[in-house]
Amino acid sequence: MSLHDDAVLVLKAYEGQDELRQVYLDHLATHPDGMWKACADGHVTASALVIDPSRERVLLTLHKKLRMWLQMGGHCEPVDETLARAALREGTEESGIAGLALLAGGPVRLDRHHTPCAWHLDVQYAAVAPPGAVEAISDESLDLRWFPYAEVADVADDSVVRLLEATRARL
Numbered sequence: 001m002s003l004h005d006d007a008v009l010v011l012k013a014y015e016g017q018d019e020l021r022q023v024y025l026d027h028l029a030t031h032p033d034g035m036w037k038a039c040a041d042g043h044v045t046a047s048a049l050v051i052d053p054s055r056e057r058v059l060l061t062l063h064k065k066l067r068m069w070l071q072m073g074g075h076c077e078p079v080d081e082t083l084a085r086a087a088l089r090e091g092t093e094e095s096g097i098a099g100l101a102l103l104a105g106g107p108v109r110l111d112r113h114h115t116p117c118a119w120h121l122d123v124q125y126a127a128v129a130p131p132g133a134v135e136a137i138s139d140e141s142l143d144l145r146w147f148p149y150a151e152v153a154d155v156a157d158d159s160v161v162r163l164l165e166a167t168r169a170r171l
Contacts, residue, residue: 004028004035006082007044010106010123020110024121034121037075042119046083047073048091048127049108049163050100052146055128055171058164059135060156061094062143065116069147069156071163073122074140083107087125095144096136100127109166111159126167 001009011024024044033039049071050059060069072094073087080086084102091100103126111122135144149168153161 001081003076003080003082003086004032007035007123010083014107014110017110020112023112024110024123027121035076037117040118042121043075044083045073045075045120045122046080046086046090046125047071047122048087048100048102048125049160049167050091050095050097051126051128051167051171053129053131053133057146057148058152058167059095059097059129059144059146060152060160061138061141062145064140064142067142069145069160071124071160073124083123084125087123088127091125091127094138094140095129096138097129097133099130099133101130102127103167103170105170108170109163111163113159124163124166126163126170 008028011021014021028034031039035044063070072091074090076086107123108126109124113120137144152164
């Protein structure tokens, strides 16, 4: 099964955000290349909100290009067999933490936003870090920091706050 086919199945199974979910499905139906950065009309991306093992804090990255505190995530790559694996790969690469475990139940939410390269149709997961995990800054980040849930709204935009709310509801 291709990553494109997996994304369609994941989105068809996703419950909630019906209008936005349909935008994603319509995009994939009309863009065979809609999973890849090369698709100038927009592309599906995958991200993961990393939660500490005590489930009291989240790890955010200060994105080098956007200069915003965000969850880990980005473009799908040819090595990604599924959207979930893409989110896990991005979470691992950008956090430096091995052994992340995605929360069961598939994506936590969807978020469509414009970036300098194109529209991102982000499929957002949440992942729990293993006990004793130590983060490491990647070359895509200016900083990494653990934030208590109550402080996220002070540093991040509304999309990250909505992702945290949806994640906490799933926990």
